[in-house]
Structures are given as C-alpha cells and as structure tokens.
Amino acid sequence: MDAAVTAAAWDHVNNGAPVDEPAVVEAVERLLACAYSMPHPETGQMVPACVQHGCSIRSRPPNWSRSSPSAPSQWESAGRRAGSRGVNVDASRLTPFEQHVLPEIEVLLRVARSLTRNNADAEDLVQDTLIRAHNGIDRFDGRHPRAWLLTILRNAHINRHRRRRPELLRDPDVTFDRMSKAAGPEQTDAFVDLELDAELIRALDQLSQPFRFVVELVDIQGLSYAEAAQVLGVPPGTVMSRLHRARARLRDRLHRTGLAPRSHE
C-alpha cells in the first residue's frame, strides 16, 4: 500500500475522517478485512501484522506518537477476533511460535487436506504438526517458516499411516452412486472423468515423495513454481523438472489404462 493511502486509511479507521478516494476506500476495506494483528512496535496499538496489510513505521498515521498512543480502535476487536492476547502485549512478548507458526495454519490445513483428502484427518494432522512445531520451535532459526512447517507436516503425515485409500473410489457401489448424480447426456463423460480422477489419484499416490509433493503443491494447491521451490528448499528449475516428469508419469498411466488417447502411435 502507498504510504499516503495507508495514512489516510488509518485516519479513517482511527478518527473517522471522511474518505473519498477509491484507493483509500479500498485500503480501508483491506485493513478491516485483515484477521492478523499484533502490537505496533512503537505505539503498542494493534496493527495488521500480515505482509499484505503490514503498516511500516514510515506509513503510520501522522497522529501517532510514542508518548501518546492513539485511543483503542477497531484493531482491538480485530486482534481479539484473530485470537491475539490483547492490545497491551509488547511486540517482544510475541513468542516465535505465535510469530512464525500461527499465520501458516491455513496453508498447513490446505496442504494437509491435499495429503489426506479428508477434513477431519487434515485437522488432526495439522494439530499434530502444531504440537511438533511447538516442541521444536527452539531449534528453528526463523527462516522460511512455511518450508519448515510443511516438512514437519509431511513427516507427521508419514507417521500417522492414516491416508484415505483411493481404492474406495473404485468401489462399484460408490461409483454407481456418484454416477447417478451426474446429469443428462453427459453421463459417459462424467463416468470417464470419474475414472480419470480415480486413476490420477491412484497414480499420484504411487509417485515418489519428491514428485508427488510438487504436484500437490503446484497443481492441487495452486502454488507457483517459486513458492513450491521455497517450500521444498530446492531451486525453481528443480520444481519444474520434477513437476514435468511427474505429470508425464501421470499421463503415461492414463495412456496405459486407456483413459487418454495415445498421441505417439
């Protein structure tokens, strides 16, 4: 956010100053939508803590001062919504766990769901991950928390041995039940898609972990090459190489099972 726009948005949030410019209106909406908050290092007032809405020292509102912090604002309630411990907590009292782990819960949950394909198991898996992260936070150097947490999650997942078996999708009764919900003349296509989906999941499950994980991160979770590279701690080129080879294996599997036409015959 531009510093002037941020300052105007803060002025509206804290003092009710009128807002006309669309950019400021948008900034206000984004600030109010932010669920993460923490005490400002200079004023102690709750401010958005996420990168997207972060308020730097230079862009803080002009009415702020170290000696006279602003009156309690909407950020107090935002902080409570986010589960913060209160507006008077000093920034230095935020534990590394709160600082590095809690903001990644949503991403962890998404990745856990892609691993388990089950909401309840995913929630259990992330809970295990949080416990392990809490136990190991003293050994964490503070760099790349998402990569660190995803490694913990992946290891926790391996130890749990509770993945849903994709063979259930091949159960004729299940298939028939899902087929019956497919509408109209596209039933054949729906059946092919269902078979393709089941075959893909089975093939994905048989990929070795480096290949499977990069497919899950990029193609299922929608991470970019660079984000996946950061998470895995490998160069983006390695992510691309693994991804392309993994997809080629999935394609070969579909060829072998007749679910995709062979293009090189």
Next chain:
Amino acid sequence: MRRFLRRLITRRPVEHATVDCVAVGKVLQHYLDGAADAETTTLVAAHLDDCLRCGLEADTYRRIKAALAKHRQPPPPGSVQRLREFGLHLA
C-alpha cells in the same frame, strides 16, 4: 530450449516459423502453465492447432491439470478457527 526455438525463429519470418513436435514437447508444459515467453507461446499455439499428435498430448495434460485442480478447496473456516485457538493454547 529457448535458444533452439529462437534459432528456428530467426531462420524464417515468425508468421511462417514452425517447430517440430520434439521441440514443442519440451516446452509444452511451460506453455500450458503460462510460463512460456510470448514468442514460444505463439509458436506452440500455432503448432498445436495444426498437429493432431501434439494437440492430443496438450489435451491430456490439460485434463490432468483440471482434474488435479478440482481437489483444491479452501479449508473450512471452523477448522482454521479451532486450530488457531489450539495454537494459541499451546503458545
């Protein structure tokens, strides 16, 4: 690969440039991911229109990507909230 494609492009005018199936196969996934540069995108798109073999290959990859993307769903808000509270309890 990009150098190879550029060599092909420089030999002939862009509107008449063609790339063979092997070259397209090597950049096909970049193209489908939207990661190829503009020149490569133009060349590959033209080739896929003309070549049945590569067109089928591209279609298979598109189906794979679409099928995998169907598994992408936002986590339930209740789960996020419960886990955040659990994390705060731990902290």
